[in-house]
Amino acid sequence: MSSNNNRQRVIVVGTRQSALALTQTGQVIDELKRISERQGWNYTFEIRKIVTKGDRILDVTLSKVGGKGLFVKEIEQALLDGEIDLAVHSMKDMPYELPEGLMNGATPKRVNPLDCLVTRDGGGLDKLPKGARVGTSSLRRSCQLKNARPDLKLESIRGNIDSRIRKLETEGFDAVVLAAAGLTRMGWEDRISALIPEDVCIPAVGQGSLGIECRENDEEVRELLQLLNDKETELAVRAERSFLGTLQGGCQVPIGAYATIVSQGEEGALLELTGMVGSPDGETLLKERKQGKDPESLGRAVAEALIASGADRILAEIGG
Numbered sequence: 001m002s003s004n005n006n007r008q009r010v011i012v013v014g015t016r017q018s019a020l021a022l023t024q025t026g027q028v029i030d031e032l033k034r035i036s037e038r039q040g041w042n043y044t045f046e047i048r049k050i051v052t053k054g055d056r057i058l059d060v061t062l063s064k065v066g067g068k069g070l071f072v073k074e075i076e077q078a079l080l081d082g083e084i085d086l087a088v089h090s091m092k093d094m095p096y097e098l099p100e101g102l103m104n105g106a107t108p109k110r111v112n113p114l115d116c117l118v119t120r121d122g123g124g125l126d127k128l129p130k131g132a133r134v135g136t137s138s139l140r141r142s143c144q145l146k147n148a149r150p151d152l153k154l155e156s157i158r159g160n161i162d163s164r165i166r167k168l169e170t171e172g173f174d175a176v177v178l179a180a181a182g183l184t185r186m187g188w189e190d191r192i193s194a195l196i197p198e199d200v201c202i203p204a205v206g207q208g209s210l211g212i213e214c215r216e217n218d219e220e221v222r223e224l225l226q227l228l229n230d231k232e233t234e235l236a237v238r239a240e241r242s243f244l245g246t247l248q249g250g251c252q253v254p255i256g257a258y259a260t261i262v263s264q265g266e267e268g269a270l271l272e273l274t275g276m277v278g279s280p281d282g283e284t285l286l287k288e289r290k291q292g293k294d295p296e297s298l299g300r301a302v303a304e305a306l307i308a309s310g311a312d313r314i315l316a317e318i319g320g
């Protein structure tokens, strides 16, 4: 591609306005600046804040409104219109299918993929008193926590991570469940009372990783983003997303998946993927784990194994 060592351009980066979105975007821009400098490329970055439908209705019950990609539609339109050149997303909020003309230009190295508890007294799951009130609005989290601790009272809690932590105090919860990654990126690790191990709570597809959306025909930005890509994270996330795509799960169904690299051989990486589908009440919790080299086939295989063991009935009941 271009060997022009004197690239000059303003790269406009679109972002939501939540504290987490702004922080993640800032961190990615810092990294892109370092990379450009190393290449001798003279890029400047400009941030454009975009309000999405998801942000406008954050306090209404999101699950009632439904719809996938509530937080990305306006951002994708701005990319297609050329108003912005790239957009940083939490991978788990990124829709499975991207619009024609857009692509994921990079999957940077994943941070902690696990869920965590922020508790009132600072202890972990086993320290929560019988009947404790736990705040989460994720069906995946409430299903799995209910399954592990049927005595817990799972209650809906909405808002950005900062307001959810505030509600721990103001609304009398004993604990709230959050992604460790969000707290880590915000520099709030000290609020993590305990990580929830994956054998209790399989994380959301893509949790802890980012996706950077760009235009397919923007070779320059694609080349820049490629330098930020982490191959192992990319493979793991592709397996998880292939699993999700095969199940076609909407946000009404408790679905989780977590892939890791087991080994690196001469013929590529060996992946291990665990997938789960549960009933919202936590009474049924199905899990399958498989290894494989091709991320897309592995995702499909785990999804098909779950369907064979009854996930199809859960999905049909919920109408997801």
Ligand SMILES: NCc1[nH]cc(CCC(=O)O)c1CC(=O)O
Pocket (backbone or CB within 6 Å): 090, 091, 092, 093, 161, 177, 178, 179, 180, 181, 182, 206, 207, 208, 209
């Ligand atoms: N659904 C909201 C959301 N989207 C991304 C994160 C942060 C963690 C991540 O990058 O996976 C969060 C907050 C949370 O689930 O606690």
